[in-house]
Amino acid sequence: MFALIVLGAMALAVAGCGAPxxxxxxxxxxxxxxxxxxxxxxxPDPVGITVANIVDEMEPAARSADGGREYLRYDDDIVTVGAAPGGGSTITVEDLGGRYSSGGYAYLGPGFTPGSPAAGNTSGGSGDAK
Incomplete structure (x- = not known):
């Protein structure tokens, strides 16, 4: 019985890992x-549906909205979803370097400030140790 529980937990862990x-x-x-x-x-879908599809597939470490755009932070990338001209959505994915490292997303709050803890982190630390 224990082996079945362990195998089941391993299968769930592998299923949740997916590609980046x-x-x-x-x-x-x-x-x-x-x-x-x-x-x-x-x-071709509006912003809300596009974001829901992305989040359903891969849960972000942090999520925020500003000015009609949705921002999703992952381990290595920032995904921005906004309305496309003529309908649908534009999805931009960029590396966490560059604008993120220089504080370009700090206005979005926790999880978007370089060194800040991800949403839901309960460690209590700021991550900005010197």
Whole structure:
């Protein structure tokens, strides 16, 4: 019985690991542009549905909204979803380096400030140790 429980837990862990969000986006949405580490995709669905689909597939470490855009932070990437001209959504994925490391997303709050804890982190530390 114990072996079945362990195997079941291992199967759930493996199922939840999946490919990085960048790979999933590339397999799911239409690539519109690529510039270095930044890729832009198109979804025919509105922002809310597109974000729900992404989050259902891969839970972000932090999530925020600002000015009609949704921001999802993952271990290595920031995903931004906004309305596309003419309908649908534009999905941009970029590496955590660059704008993120220089505080470009700090205005979004916890989980988006470089060194800040991810949403739901209960360690109590700021992550900004010197």
């Amino acid at each position: 969000v960048r790979d999933w986006l590339a397999d799911t949405y239409e690539l519109r542009d690529r510039n270095g580490d930044v890729a832009t995709y198109y979804s």
